[in-house]
Structures are given as structure tokens and as C-alpha cells.
Amino acid sequence: MSPRASSGVGNLIARKEVVICAGSGGVGKTTVSAAIAAGAAVRGKKAVVLTIDPAKRLANSLGLPELGNEERRVEMDADGELWAMMLDAKRTFDDLVDTYSPDEQTRREVLENPIYRQLSNAVAGSQEYMAMEKLHELHQEGNYDLLVLDTPPTRNALDFLDAPRRLARFIDSRSLTFFRASTKMSMGIMGRGTGVLFSVMKKATGVDLLKDVAEFFNAMGDMTDGFRERAERVDALISDSRTTFLLVTSPRAAAIEEARHFHRKLQSEGLPFGGVIVNRMREPVRAEPAPELDSELAGMLDEKLAGKVARNLAEHRLLAERDALNVDRLGERLGRKPILTVPELSGDVHDLAGLAELNTHLFAPGALQR
Amino acid sequence: MLDKRLVYVTGKGGVGKTTVAAALGLAAARAGKRTVICEVAEQERITGAFGHEPAGFTETEVAHNLHAFSIDPEQAKQEWLRHQLRSGALAGLLNQSRIFQYVTAAAPGLAEVVTMGKIWELAQLQRRKAEAAPYDLVIVDAPATGHGLALLRAPRTFANIARVGPIKNHAETIHSFTTDPKVTAVVAVALAEEMPVNETIDLERRLADEMGLRLSAALVNGVLPERFTNAEAEAMASLDGAGSTAAREALTAALRAHDRARSQRSQVARLKRGVEAPVSTLPFVLTPEVGLEDLESLSVEVERKL
Numbered sequence: 001m002s003p004r005a006s007s008g009v010g011n012l013i014a015r016k017e018v019v020i021c022a023g024s025g026g027v028g029k030t031t032v033s034a035a036i037a038a039g040a041a042v043r044g045k046k047a048v049v050l051t052i053d054p055a056k057r058l059a060n061s062l063g064l065p066e067l068g069n070e071e072r073r074v075e076m077d078a079d080g081e082l083w084a085m086m087l088d089a090k091r092t093f094d095d096l097v098d099t100y101s102p103d104e105q106t107r108r109e110v111l112e113n114p115i116y117r118q119l120s121n122a123v124a125g126s127q128e129y130m131a132m133e134k135l136h137e138l139h140q141e142g143n144y145d146l147l148v149l150d151t152p153p154t155r156n157a158l159d160f161l162d163a164p165r166r167l168a169r170f171i172d173s174r175s176l177t178f179f180r181a182s183t184k185m186s187m188g189i190m191g192r193g194t195g196v197l198f199s200v201m202k203k204a205t206g207v208d209l210l211k212d213v214a215e216f217f218n219a220m221g222d223m224t225d226g227f228r229e230r231a232e233r234v235d236a237l238i239s240d241s242r243t244t245f246l247l248v249t250s251p252r253a254a255a256i257e258e259a260r261h262f263h264r265k266l267q268s269e270g271l272p273f274g275g276v277i278v279n280r281m282r283e284p285v286r287a288e289p290a291p292e293l294d295s296e297l298a299g300m301l302d303e304k305l306a307g308k309v310a311r312n313l314a315e316h317r318l319l320a321e322r323d324a325l326n327v328d329r330l331g332e333r334l335g336r337k338p339i340l341t342v343p344e345l346s347g348d349v350h351d352l353a354g355l356a357e358l359n360t361h362l363f364a365p366g367a368l369q370r
Numbered sequence: 371m372l373d374k375r376l377v378y379v380t381g382k383g384g385v386g387k388t389t390v391a392a393a394l395g396l397a398a399a400r401a402g403k404r405t406v407i408c409e410v411a412e413q414e415r416i417t418g419a420f421g422h423e424p425a426g427f428t429e430t431e432v433a434h435n436l437h438a439f440s441i442d443p444e445q446a447k448q449e450w451l452r453h454q455l456r457s458g459a460l461a462g463l464l465n466q467s468r469i470f471q472y473v474t475a476a477a478p479g480l481a482e483v484v485t486m487g488k489i490w491e492l493a494q495l496q497r498r499k500a501e502a503a504p505y506d507l508v509i510v511d512a513p514a515t516g517h518g519l520a521l522l523r524a525p526r527t528f529a530n531i532a533r534v535g536p537i538k539n540h541a542e543t544i545h546s547f548t549t550d551p552k553v554t555a556v557v558a559v560a561l562a563e564e565m566p567v568n569e570t571i572d573l574e575r576r577l578a579d580e581m582g583l584r585l586s587a588a589l590v591n592g593v594l595p596e597r598f599t600n601a602e603a604e605a606m607a608s609l610d611g612a613g614s615t616a617a618r619e620a621l622t623a624a625l626r627a628h629d630r631a632r633s634q635r636s637q638v639a640r641l642k643r644g645v646e647a648p649v650s651t652l653p654f655v656l657t658p659e660v661g662l663e664d665l666e667s668l669s670v671e672v673e674r675k676l
Contacts, residue, residue, distance in 0.1 A: 025383010040408030046660050093396070118479070127516075191437055216645050255384060261413065284622060296617050300609055305602050308587040312432070312597060312619040312627050315656065321600045345627060 009036060009246075010043065010366035012274040015132055016244045017296040018237065019148045019274075022266075023248035024258040028279040030247050031349045031358065032342075034058065034084070038074075041082035043078060045145040047277045048052060048083035051135060052127065054135040061351040064150065069095075071138075083144070085134075092130040093120040106219060115216040127152050128161075136234045159340065161238070161269065195223035244274035247328070251278050251323035253343075256330050263333060275338040275368070278327050281294045282320040283343050297341035331369070371586060371676045372398045374555045375493045376548065377509045380518035380573070381559035381568040386591040389668065390559045390652070394676075396669035397398050399435035403506035406437040406492055410485055410513060410521070416442040419665065429502075437491065437505070443481035446488040453498055454536060482524035483541060490544040492555075499564035515558075515569050519576055522548060522556075526581075531534040555586035561649075562590050562634035562642065571644035584596050585647040587676055590638055598628040650675035 013019050013036065021033040030051055048071050051064075062074050062084045069088040076082050094111065101107035128151075135149050157165065170357060189346055217224075229239035237243060247265055249259040259276060266273045282333050287293060297306035342361045349358055371377060371396075390459045391407055398405040405430060407416050414424045417440075420432035427445045432438045451461040452508055488604075493508040512518040525548065529541035529651045548554050558573050560566040574585040598606075604619050606628075613621070642649045652671055655664045 026385060027383075115531055118527050200455070200464055248382070248637070252384075263588075285619055287619040290616075293614075293620065295615045296613060297615045297620060300613055300617065301605060305605065307600075308597055309606070309620050310601075312624045314626070316623045318656070346626065347633065350564065 002155045007038065007365040008361075009277065011339075011368060012244060012338070012364050013040065013146065016242055016274075017146060018135065018240075018243040018244045019032040019146065019275075020135075020151060020238065020243065021148065021212065022151050022245055022246050022262060024255055024262075027248050027255055028251040028349075029248045029271045030150045030178060031058065031355070032246075032277055032279060032362070034062065035358040035362055036246075037084070037148040037350075038078075038082050038144065038178075039076040039077065039363050040077065040146045040148075041080040042356075042359070043363075044079040044167045046081045046083070046143070047146040047148065048085065048138065048146045050085055050087055050131065050138070052087050052131065058350045064112060071258070074352075087127075087131055087134055087226045089127040089130040090120050096133060096227070097223070098100070102222040102223075108218040110216075110223070113216045113219055115121075116215060119341070132161075132229070132234045132246065136230070136237055139237060148160045148348075161271075165334070226334040228244075239271055241272060244272050246323050247276045249276060249278055251281050251326045253326055256326045259330055260333050272338060275340060276334065279345040281327070281341045282322050282323050284324060285297050285313065285317045287313060287317075290318070292304065340367050341369070371555050371557070372401055372403060373508060373674075374507065375505075375585075376508045378512050378518075379559060380512040380515055380553065380556065380557045381487070382561070382569040383514040384391060384437040385559045385561045385566050387514075387559045389665070390589055390591060390672070391421055392416055393511050393652075393668040394557070394663050395509050396433065396665055396675040397434050397644070397676075398507050398509070399433060400669070400673070402435070403504070404435055404437075405507045405509065406439050406456065406505045407509045408489055408492060409438070409440040409511045411440075414438075416440075416511065416673070419664065439637075441485050441488050442594040442659070443485050443496060447480070449498070450484050450487055453673065479524055479527055479554060480546075482521050483528045483544075485640045486525050486544050487519060487540065490547055491510055493507050504529050515573050515671070518571070519580065522583075523580060525540075527582045531597055549581055549583055551584055554583075556583060557586055558588045558647070560588055560590050561592055561595070562637040562641075564637065565624070567644070570641060574645045574647060585645060588647050588649045589675075590641065590649065591650045592654045593638070594627070594631045594634055594654050596631045597634065598631075603628045606638070651672065 019033075020035060021029050021036070023029050033051060034049050037047040040047040054346065062072075064072060064084055064086045069085070069091040071083040071085040074082040074084050097107060097110050097116075101110065108352065120282075131149060131152060135147060138144065138147055240243075247259050247262055247266075249255045263276075293313075294306065294310050297309050299307070301309065325341060327341065342358065345354070347354070347359060349355060377394060379387050379394065381387050388409075390484055395405050395407040404542060409415050409416055414426065416438040417423065417425050417430060417432060420436075420438070422430060422432050422438070424440070425438060426440055427442050429437050429439045438457075448465060450462060450463065452458050455464075471545040489508060489510055492505060495504045513521060525541040525545040529538050529545060532538035532541065556577060558570045560570040570588050574588075577585055603625060606625055609621060611618065638649065652668060655668070657664055660668075
């Protein structure tokens with residue numbers, strides 16, 4: 001028997017093909033992403049979770065080797081299927097070059113170019129770019145009902161959106177034209193303005209750097225159109241109504257602040273925002289500190305321990321109330337968009353059983369608050 | 371640690387790097403060091419923590435001997451260009467060029483390398499502007515582990531790309547400063563949880579493998595008090611289901627606090643086994659927003675432990 005498909009987070013992902021889990025670091029984004037995909041699989045869908053850097057124990061339990069760049073089926077008892085992949089940014093980039101190289105020589109020239117090697121390997125932003133690329137590729141192939149992207153941890157909320165655009169712009173043909181002209185190294189061929197500009201740039205960077213850059217762009221040659229079109233299609237995909245962004249946050253003040261910032265940016269970019277998942281909420285306590293409770297505890301335990309239990313309760317209450325307050329503050333900003341809260345579980349989630357436990361909250365009927 | 375010229379604070383997202391950087395800064399300032407805390411994020415937090423308005427790309431004194439500064443890569447780039455070309459006019463020419471703007475705004479890694487360049491400049495005894503007073507210590511509130519490492523690596527990356535020329539020379543100078551253990555220390559902030567501990571262990575390994583750097587210290591933030599003994603927990607657990615609803619709630623909360631403290635303890639132990647760097651703990655702060663008083667007491671703690 002498969003559980004009701006449309007409870008809790010199920011409501012937010014119904015009729016969606018792409019779910020992008022975004023949020024600041026340390027809030028449990030990877031775990032929530034994996035849980036959503038697992039939950040969809042239990043509900044009969046063929047779902048895949050794309051993750052960047054899962055905790056080793058979670059990766060192991062999902063059967064992911066350290067650096068695979070292909071989806072793998074995760075063994076689980078479900079009507080649908082759960083697949084997972086761990087993204088390798090460099091491999092994805094190399095694969096793209098393979099796809100767009102007109103011939104073997106170009107392919108080799110690009111792959112061996114020092115600029116390309118640094119670009120694909122070491123540079124911040126390429127991971128984000130490649131995450132979006134892979135998402136797009138899997139969506140094009142159409143083998144899955146649901147794609148869940150666990151976005152890379154970034155300090156600035158939407159880096160993972162801006163980075164692909166920046167990188168695509170860098171490879172864009174307009175800068176290409178300029179650098180191609182510069183290889184001719186002749187003021188006569190370049191316009192006069194460009195010639196002056198180029199000589200100033202040379203002074204700032206050194207000739208070899210410019211030459212390498214020019215060679216890089218030359219080697220990229222006609223590929224750049226492919227890259228640009230692709231970046232445009234990625235943009236189209238993430239703005240599509242079949243896509244939804246879920247913000248994952250913890251209820252702590254700093255994370256909530258980040259989530260509000262994030263929400264504003266999603267809105268200003270006109271991206272489809274589905275709702276917020278607040279992870280690790282401290283469970284509310286109904287019991288109030290009272291003399292009767294103190295004396296009841298003192299009757300059950302020795303006096304010193306009873307005192308500690310009472311103080312612990314007061315502290316827990318304070319923290320739980322603060323969590324609730326922070327979530328309310330976030331809610332005020334969201335308009336009619338839902339918030340879903342998940343209580344702090346007793347241990348770290350690092351296996352399928354843990355994901356299933358998380359899902360009893362994520363997919364719980366009535367879990368959405370508006 | 372406070373005798374270095376540069377302390378680079380990184381760690382997994384959400385572990386409290388900014389708080390630790392601020393506490394370190396206070397400790398250094400108290401020890402008589404003219405100190406600057408340098409942020410590299412879009413959102414500025416240090417000035418606010420000390421009750422000041424955001425100051426951006428301006429060195430601002432937020433407490434006695436303690437300054438705050440937030441690096442905007444665009445402004446850092448322009449400053450670097452003016453310096454590199456030794457001419458405001460030429461730099462202006464480049465900056466007016468749409469093509470140049472376009473390429474540099476998009477060039478991957480350029481923002482990182484000019485950011486590192488500015489951090490390096492802050493740490494020099496001879497500042498770029500003659501009127502700028504030198505600092506004894508620069509504390510960087512760096513991005514989370516992966517990006518933090520990429521930022522630290524950026525000068526080397528650029529030096530490799532440039533091979534020869536002024537960029538290469540400048541990038542090499544920055545790289546040798548930021549990887550010299552005599553002047554630079556890297557501090558990891560963690561929480562006593564599975565993933566932050568893994569990431570810290572991984573960070574130490576990657577620092578060594580990728581940069582030949584040693585992790586100077588690991589600080590575990592937000593460590594809960596060990597309020598209950600195991601015997602007390604057993605006594606509470608044996609009361610299973612007894613008492614009023616309120617009493618049961620209180621006991622459940624106590625047992626969970628005990629579990630959490632115990633799990634934290636084992637994570638701290640795992641971190642100690644997993645890294646060569648000395649591991650210290652900082653207590654969980656109960657107040658909603660870490661305020662000045664909390665920073666003061668954390669800074670005393672940091673000073674005592676490092």
C-alpha cells in the first residue's frame with residue numbers, strides 16, 4: 001500500500017518535475033533532499049537526488065561511491081525507484097566539452113588548455129554551474145519523474161544561480177570576439193579603441209596570460225554558442241512552472257535571516273518558490289515551570305537532580321519558544337506560501353531508516369502551515 | 371596564535387565562524403594588538419555585532435584596538451588596478467571599457483584573487499596607502515570549508531594560469547604569505563555533530579594535500595553542558611511513564627538533553643582522534659543573538675584555550 005501522495009511536502013512537489021532545495025550551510029539540506037526523493041519513490045515515483053557532498057555515512061547508505069558522476073539505484077522497498085548521484089564538477093565539464101567539440105583536435109586543445117584546467121578544477125563557481133548543467137541534462141533525458149537537486153553550500157544565498165550565468169557569460173562569444181582579435185596582436189586589425197585597451201590590459205596582466213586566454217577562447221571557438229544556448233535552457237528550466245524551489249532552513253536566528261534574504265532574491269528573480277522547510281525545530285513544551293511541578297519532581301527524584309530537571313525544562317522551553325518565534329517572523333514574509341516544520345530528531349540521519357523517520361514528518365498530513 | 375599576522379577562520383556553514391572570528395578579534399585587541407576582522411560575504415555582520423552601522427569597504431574601529439572591514443570584490447579589483455597600473459587615469463580607462471567590465475565581472479576566480487590580494491594588503495606592515503596604519507593581526511571570517519579552501523587557493527590558481535608577468539608575481543607573493551606557517555594560521559570552527567566533524571577532518575587533510583598547510587586549531591562551538599550523569603539518566607529513565615504530563619515532559623526533555631550532550635561528547639572525541647590540530651570547545655550560548663557580553667566571555671574562553 002503506498003501512502004497518500006499529497007500530504008505535507010507531497011503537496012509542494014505534486015505535478016513538479018524538478019525540486020531545488022536551497023538554503024544556507026549546515027541546515028540539513030542534503031538530508032532533506034535525499035528524504036524527499038526517497039519519499040517520492042515510496043509513493044510510486046522514479047526519483048533521483050543529485051547531491052554534491054553528502055556526509056560519508058549517508059553516501060555509503062545510499063550506495064554512492066566517493067566520486068561517481070552517474071546515477072545509481074538505491075536498494076529500497078518502494079513502489080517507485082530511488083536513484084542518487086554524487087556530482088563530479090570536473091567530469092561534468094569535461095563531458096560538456098566532449099559534447100560540443102566539433103572534432104577530436106579541438107576537444108584535446110580545450111581539455112589541455114591551462115586556463116580550462118584551472119577553470120574546470122579549482123575555480124569557485126564551476127561546481128554550481130555544473131550542478132545546474134547536470135540537472136538540465138537529466139531533465140532532457142527524461143528518465144525520471146522527479147529530480148531533486150541538493151544545491152552546494154554557499155555563503156551568499158543565490159551564488160549557485162549567479163555562478164552559472166557568470167561562467168556562461170565568460171565563455172560567451174562577446175568576450176570571445178575581443179580575445180580572438182587580440183591574438184592578431186596588430187593594432188591595425190583591431191579598432192583603435194580596442195588596441196589601446198588591449199595594451200593597457202597587457203600592462204595589468206602580462207602578455208602570456210592574455211595569450212593563454214586568447215588561445216582558450218580560440219580553442220573554444222564555435223563551442224561557445226553551444227554553451228550559451230545551454231545556459232539559456234538551464235535558465236528556462238529553473239524558471240519553469242514544473243520546477244519548484246524549496247527553502248531549507250534551521251529555526252536559529254542566523255539561518256532564518258539568511259532564508260528571508262534568499263526568499264527576497266528568489267522573488268526578485270521571478271523564480272518559482274514552493275515553500276519553506278524548517279528543519280530541527282525544538283519540540284514545544286506545554287509544561288510550565290511551577291512550584292507544583294518542582295515538588296512533584298522532588299518527590300520522584302533526589303532534590304539536586306529534581307532541580308536540574310526543572311532548570312533543564314525551563315531552558316528547553318526558552319529555546320523552543322525562540323525557535324517558534326523565529327519561524328513566525330519568517331512566516332510574516334512569505335505571504336501565503338507554506339512553512340513545514342520538522343522536529344529535531346534524536347540522532348543524526350545517516351541511513352534509509354533515518355530518512356523514513358524524517359519522512360513521517362515531511363510527508364505528514366497537515367504538516368503544512370500557511 | 372595571536373602572534374601571527376593572519377588568522378583564517380573557516381569551517382562548515384552554520385557553525386558560528388563569525389562569532390568565533392569576533393571573539394578572536396576581541397582577545398587579540400585586549401592583548402594590545404591592533405586588529406582587523408575582515409569579512410568576505412555579501413552580508414556584513416561584524417559591525418552589527420559591535421553595535422555599529424555597516425561600514426563596507428572602510429576600515430572602521432568597532433572597539434578599542436579592534437577594526438572591522440568587509441571586502442567588496444569590485445572595489446578590491448579597482449584598488450588593485452590603480453595600484454598595478456600606478457595610474458588612476460589608466461585604471462579609469464579600463465573601468466570605462468564595457469568589454470573590460472564584462473570580462474572581469476565574469477572571469478571565474480578573479481573576485482577570489484583580488485579578495486585575497488586585499489587580505490594580504492591589510493596584513494602588510496607597509497600599507498598601499500602611506501596614511502593607512504598597519505595592523506598587528508588580520509582575522510579573516512572566511513567562507514565555508516569548500517569555498518574557503520578555494521579562496522585560499524585562488525592566488526596559486528591564478529599564478530598557475532598567468533605563468534609569468536605582473537599578475538603571476540603578485541599572486542605568488544600573496545600565496546607565499548598565506549601559506550607561511552610563521553605568519554598565517556588556519557582555524558577550523560566546528561559543531562559537535564557528524565557532518566561538521568567530518569568536514570573538519572577533511573579540511574585538515576585537504577589543507578595539507580592541496581596547500582602544504584597545517585591546521586592550527588579546531589574549535590568546537592556550541593558545546594552543551596553535561597548536566598546529568600549516566601546514573602542520573604538511568605534513575606530518570608526508570609521512572610518511565612510515571613507522574614503528571616508535565617513531569618513526564620520534564621523528564622523526557624532531561625533525557626534528551628543528556629543524550630545530546632553524550633552524543634556531542636563522542637563527536638568531540640572523534641574529532642580529537644581525527645585531527646592532529648589541538649581541539650578545544652566553546653560553550654553553547656543561551657542568549658537569542660550573541661551579544662557583546664557573550665562575545666567578551668567567549669573571547670576570554672578562546673584566549674584561555676588557544
